[in-house]
Amino acid sequence: MxxxxxxxxxxxxxxxxxxxxxxxxxxxxxVEGVQRALRAIQALSPDVDGLLLGGDVVMNSVGVRIERAQEQWDLWDHVIADHADLPIAPCIGNQDCWGWNRKSSGCNGSEPLFGKKMAMHRLGMPAPYYRLQVGIWRILVLDSLQQGGSHGYTARLDPEQRKWLASELADNTTSPTLVMSHVPLVAGPADFFSSRVEAPNERGDWLYPGQHLHADSFEILELFRRHPNVKVCVAGHIHCRQRIEFRGVTYLHSPAVCGEWWRGDYLGFGSGFTVLDLEPDGAFQATGVDVSAELRPSST
Ligand SMILES: [Fe+2]
Structure with missing residues (x-):
């Protein structure tokens, strides 16, 4: 990294x-689609200082044999080799957790690269969650993924990470702070159009899965409430662009670089990313870029 x-x-x-x-x-x-998006970043002016790589780097390593998982990581290495000067801050996505579906992956859990270890190894991550200083901004990268739950994982911090986040926020109450997670910390309208969210049942209740939104977001957002230097949170996972303002924090959800898993647009969102200009006074601007057809600004 x-x-x-x-x-x-x-x-x-x-x-x-x-x-x-x-x-x-x-x-x-x-491969061509990821290369196109990376070229679009290279063409931006002013130049980009670094990439916040939001997770789900590979299509699926959860339920595949090691050869197929490594093949996908090799492709990432191949495309990113042309951008070796670009600093990268990675975050682990659910699809990056190799072998969690033990039945189809053939894993027993004792493999040296089982679970998050393969992504950490391939992305050069020292830990699944960490702090990074970028200029005067502090970046906190969270690990959203805990094994277990109806789809093999639930989005939440483990107890140790929760303590770490609380102490990070308590130790520095002045630096403007950006938080990156793979799974969103707040839900917005686009989430409810996803096929994974069940439409209101006969009692009129939505059934919202704990894989789409942090199951512990109430506690995390209460922490943010006590630390107004948390300015912006970015997440992916839902493959839709959303911008939600809540209690002084802006929650930005970027569309997927892959759109609908390389089948076209997903809920009207094609391949894209978000440009963040972080100012020294703690202000920031976010600009959505859509690279599905050509490089053009889109709404944030
Ligand atoms: Fe994804």
């Missing part, structure tokens, strides 16, 4: 791109 150390102490605006859910695989033109 190329670092951000050269940005230490910089007091100018920092430009990062939230680039999430590329779901790379050999099929459906995924």
């Amino acid at each position: 190329k670092g951000f150390a050269h940005l230490d102490g910089l007091t100018r605006s920092i430009r990062l791109v939230h680039f999430t859910d590329p779901h790379i695989q050999p099929e459906r033109g995924a």
